[in-house]
Amino acid sequence: KRIFMNKAARYEDLLREIRGLIAGVKDPLANYANTAAAIYHTFPDINWAGFYFFKDGKLVLGPFQGRPACVFISAGKGVCGTAAETKTTLVVEDVLDFPGHIACDARSRSEIVVPLMRNRKVSAVLDIDSPMKSYFDRTDKKYLEAIVSLLETTSS
Ligand code: SME
Numbered sequence: 001k002r003i004f005m006n007k008a009a010r011y012e013d014l015l016r017e018i019r020g021l022i023a024g025v026k027d028p029l030a031n032y033a034n035t036a037a038a039i040y041h042t043f044p045d046i047n048w049a050g051f052y053f054f055k056d057g058k059l060v061l062g063p064f065q066g067r068p069a070c071v072f073i074s075a076g077k078g079v080c081g082t083a084a085e086t087k088t089t090l091v092v093e094d095v096l097d098f099p100g101h102i103a104c105d106a107r108s109r110s111e112i113v114v115p116l117m118r119n120r121k122v123s124a125v126l127d128i129d130s131p132m133k134s135y136f137d138r139t140d141k142k143y144l145e146a147i148v149s150l151l152e153t154t155s156s
Pocket of ligand 1: 048
C-alpha cells in the first residue's frame with residue numbers, strides 16, 4: 001500500500017507513529033532511537049537517519065539507522081556542524097557541492113539536517129541522507145521540523 005502514498009501522506013502516518021512511540025516515554029534516548037528507526041523504515045530512498053548530540057563543543061554520534069558513521073563532527077564542520085552552528089535546517093541537494101561535506105557513507109548524495117533545541121541551545125541534530133540527488137524538499141523540512149518539535153518537548 002505504502003508505495004502508492006505520496007511523501008506528505010507518508011509523513012502524516014510517520015508523525016502519528018512517532019507520537020504513539022514517544023507517548024508517555026520520559027527517556028529522551030529511547031525516543032531518539034525509536035524516531036530514527038521509524039523515519040528510516042518509512043522511506044525506501046534514504047540510506048541513513050539519526051541523531052548527533054551536541055556535547056562539549058562538538059557533535060557526537062547518537063542513535064541512528066544505516067551504516068556505521070563518523071563519531072565526532074566539529075562545530076561548524078560538514079552539513080551537521082553547519083546546521084548546528086546556524087541553528088537552521090539545511091537542505092543539501094548535492095552533497096558533492098557542499099564545501100566541507102563529511103562523507104560517512106559514500107552512497108549519500110543529498111542530505112537534510114534539522115537542529116533540535118533545548119533551553120534555547122542546540123542540543124542535537126537530526127540528519128537524514130539519501131543516495132538520490134535532490135531527494136529532500138520543503139515537505140521533508142516541514143515534517144522533520146514537526147518531528148523535532150515533538151522530541152524537543154519530551155522531558156529529559
Ligand atoms: N554528511 C554529514 C556527516 C554525517 S553522516 O553523513 C551520517 C555532514 O556532512 O555533516
